[in-house]
Amino acid sequence: MTLSPTLRDFYTRSSLMTALDAHALDNLPKDIGGLCKTIQGLLIHEHLALAYRQRLTDDRRAESHLRSLQQTLTKALEKNNAPLTETRPLYQKTVGVCRHFTVMMVAMLRAHGIPARSRCGFGAYFSPGKFVDHWVAEYWDGTRWKLVDAQIDPSQRAMFHIAFDLHDVPRDQFLIAGDAWQQCRSGKTDPAAFGMFEMKGYWFIAGNIIRDAAALNNVEMLPWDCWGAMPQPDETMTDEKLAFFDSLSELTLDPDTHFEDLRAAFKDERLAIPPVVFNAVLNRPDKVAV
Secondary structure (H helix, E strand, O other): OOEEEEEEEEOOOOOOOOOOOOOOOOOOOOOOOHHHHHHHHHHHHHHHHHHHHHOOOOOHHHHHHOOHHHHHHHHHHHHOOOOOOOOOOOHHOOEHHHHHHHHHHHHHHHHEEEEEEEEEEEEOOOOOEEEEEEEEEEEEEEOOOOOOOOOHHHEEEEEEEOOOOOOOOOOOOEHHHHHHHHHHOOOOHHHHHHHOOOEEOOHHHHHHHHHHHHHHHOOOOOEEEOOOOOOOOOOOOOHHHHHHHHHHHHHHHHHOOOHHHHHHHHOOOOOOOOOOEOOOOOOOOEOOOO
16 A cells, blocks of 8 residues: 555645744654653643642643644743653643644654644543543554554553553544544444543534544644534534534545545535634633634
């Protein structure tokens, strides 16, 4: 299997969220394991901080709302100006969520000339019988696309009893949002198994399909950014909306084949990112540089 020059170029170039100052990612490890260790040395997950005995202040929690990698790295270097490859003490790590680990991995892979993209979906490895809202990176290894979870360090591997290769996450352990949608629509899986905390169901999966489609267009939004055709919580969707997400899920399931369609769909007001989105965590509109 080969990757077309168009796809290789698109998924290797810097984007809105991954663009950095010149040489910002120089001297990085070249192997996937080394990149994961570097990222884990810089970031701490907001919702797992207590597992590392870190009680986050409001100021630290606010770091999870930084959208661009440049903002995240600027914050990291304000705390500790050491090389990025030097692991920070826990109290100096920048706070993010799975999406921040993923965007950083994508940027680092691209810095090495490796095609990479962020994927939004659901992890089956956090809570038995549930598919939890999650992001991972997808990179081209020369013959196929592989999923890598840059968030899971040795402590989390033990915490969640993960036995598989985190540098090649099985597709039944991480379901991209479009796959989750189609499995539920076919009756194979219960939509109530997909979500986070008390939020779950078709409306949640549909929102992640839009976020995944945006990421495939090289715009990785925050997991709680809401815009366009994303349904409201527990919204009963019309036949028209169901048909829209049926179609969009098909495009995201095979983005290489449907690349041009995905690019065209990104201009649709139901999918295009407006200058202001709704931040569902902060419960307020947020401006976005698009």
